[in-house]
Amino acid sequence: MPRLLPRVLHHARKIDPLLPLVLQATRDLASAKNELRWLKEFVIEQQSRHPKHDDRKVLDQRLRQVCIDRARGKPLQYIMGSEYFGDLEISCEKGVLIPRQETATSVTHLIILLHHSSNNKTKTPLPNNLKLLDLCTGTGCIPLLSHYLFTSIHKRKAENLEVVGVDISPLALKLAKKNLQNLIAEGTIQKKPNLRFLQADVLSSTDGHGDAAIPSLKSALEHYNFTSDLAGSGKSSWDIIISNPPYISPQAFARTTTRSVKRYEPRLALVPPYTASDKDTNQGDLFYPHLLSIAASHSAKIVLFEVADLQQAIRVSAMAIHQNIWDGIQIWRDDPMAAETVGDTALDGKVKVVGQGHGRSVVVYRGVGKQWLGVED
Ligand SMILES: C[S@@+](CC[C@H](N)C(=O)[O-])C[C@H]1O[C@@H](n2cnc3c(N)ncnc32)[C@H](O)[C@@H]1O
Structure with a gap:
């Protein structure tokens, strides 16, 4: 896998400090921006289900953790828990192939x-x-x-x-x-x-x-x-x-x-x-x-x-x-x-x-x- 150039990582960091992590997985900036947006929406949506934990610090930690998981290569579908298959949203879990x-x-x-x-x-x-x-x-x-x-x-x-x-x-x-x-x-x-x-x-x-x-x-x-x-x-x-x-x-x-x-x-x-x-x-x-x-x-x-x-x-x-x-x-x-x-x-x-x-x-x-x-x- 080709290395990411330092100037690309620098540019990504200026856009968002978490973007270089996602970029490790996607290898291109446009996809990394999209994925980071989805991951933010996902973490916010999860947090909203647990109002007691509605704390900015917890949310930031959780977002950072999912970006680290993504940088390590964990598929987005296993992080977010689903993938579209045609019009159907199919739940995905580790141990079962992503459609x-x-x-x-x-x-x-x-x-x-x-x-x-x-x-x-x-x-x-x-x-x-x-x-x-x-x-x-x-x-x-x-x-x-x-x-x-x-x-x-x-x-x-x-x-x-x-x-x-x-x-x-x-x-x-x-x-x-x-x-x-x-x-x-x-x-x-x-x-x-x-x-x-x-x-x-x-x-x-x-x-x-x-x-x-x-x-x-x-x-x-x-x-x-x-x-x-x-x-x-x-x-x-x-x-x-x-x-x-x-x-x-x-x-x-x-x-x-x-x-x-x-x-x-x-x-x-x-x-x-x-x-x-x-x-x-x-x-x-x-x-x-x-x-x-x-x-x-x-x-x-x-x-x-x-x-x-x-x-x-x-x-x-x-x-x-x-x-x-x-x-x-x-x-x-x-x-x-x-x-x-x-x-x-x-x-x-x-x-x-x-x-x-x-x-x-x-x-x-x-x-x-x-x-x-x-x-x-
Ligand atoms: C390539 S995946 C396909 C999964 C799904 N049909 C899809 O398109 O995403 C192959 C599936 O075959 C199952 N499998 C492997 N060996 C099998 C066997 N001997 N008999 C039945 N299923 C098997 C695996 O558990 C896995 O879910």
């Missing part, structure tokens, strides 16, 4: 595409009871945003929507449930949604043992179906499966992941576990074969997986081609809505590359999924 805007962009694009084609009367409509499964859910941001968009943009009734988020981490599940309650309380998500968060290990086909045993996805979903309001609708099939799994190889984590992410965000959410037989790249890709086989066995019509970059997108697309069950595969870049380079394809034209920016997700579809997505021949 990223690129993820929100891909999920929103998917749901807007489904909306366009559901307005087209010649196409097969989405099912009356739409089922969406999000694997590796973290804060629950994907199920929550999906639920919100289906009920707001699609005007789908909440009772016709079944959404489940799955994660291995108890911390993540606790936060996801808290986020759901917050969004219901503020009226962003309708009351009593059919939206649940379950614990399961998506990499394991058998249940764990012992006190804190983690169930396999199969048994978590079986148990859930048993108690679900829609239990009568039968077997565990999911129309749409989304996942933003851990996908960074250990080498990329060591070399390219920022200090702040390494220090503050959970490795469990970023790097797949080590398996002795795997090479470094394979370890980064570890989740995808499991996720694709889950999608195959749960009759998914559309699948959206986030990936690190175009190279990983191409490897995941090759895995999907190898399954030989999908009618189409697309790679979406960071901005999938931007006009793409005409004829941009990968893997000998078998995979269409959509939008502009870095490779961000792989979308596979089959059967009616093709019509739901509005893909033309």
Whole structure:
């Protein structure tokens, strides 16, 4: 990381004595000014909730402390306790990955595409009871945003929507449930949604043992179906499966992941576990074969997986081609809505590359999924 020039720090100090601290984290003055303003608003707002401590000295100390935390690289979202994901304010806590805007962009694009084609009367409509499964859910941001968009943009009734988020981490599940309650309380998500968060290990086909045993996805979903309001609708099939799994190889984590992410965000959410037989790249890709086989066995019509970059997108697309069950595969870049380079394809034209920016997700579809997505021949 390049050093900050003394004259830049001097200039920042003249504007505000706390600005050089925030500048250590942001590295540019305009962002540092914005962040310092947000941090001041945040500290004042917190203080106002405890009128007894309404003392200028306490406020100044608190503000200085959050600026020091920021200088040490603590993410703003962990300090302030939330991040926007699309239109939703999602609570963030240490130990659970902070949701990223690129993820929100891909999920929103998917749901807007489904909306366009559901307005087209010649196409097969989405099912009356739409089922969406999000694997590796973290804060629950994907199920929550999906639920919100289906009920707001699609005007789908909440009772016709079944959404489940799955994660291995108890911390993540606790936060996801808290986020759901917050969004219901503020009226962003309708009351009593059919939206649940379950614990399961998506990499394991058998249940764990012992006190804190983690169930396999199969048994978590079986148990859930048993108690679900829609239990009568039968077997565990999911129309749409989304996942933003851990996908960074250990080498990329060591070399390219920022200090702040390494220090503050959970490795469990970023790097797949080590398996002795795997090479470094394979370890980064570890989740995808499991996720694709889950999608195959749960009759998914559309699948959206986030990936690190175009190279990983191409490897995941090759895995999907190898399954030989999908009618189409697309790679979406960071901005999938931007006009793409005409004829941009990968893997000998078998995979269409959509939008502009870095490779961000792989979308596979089959059967009616093709019509739901509005893909033309
Ligand atoms: C990259 S984060 C994604 C979080 C969230 N979906 C998002 O987009 O912000 C990956 C998540 O996978 C979870 N995870 C890691 N290993 C898992 C496993 N074997 N089974 C289920 N979830 C797992 C982590 O706890 C983490 O919350």
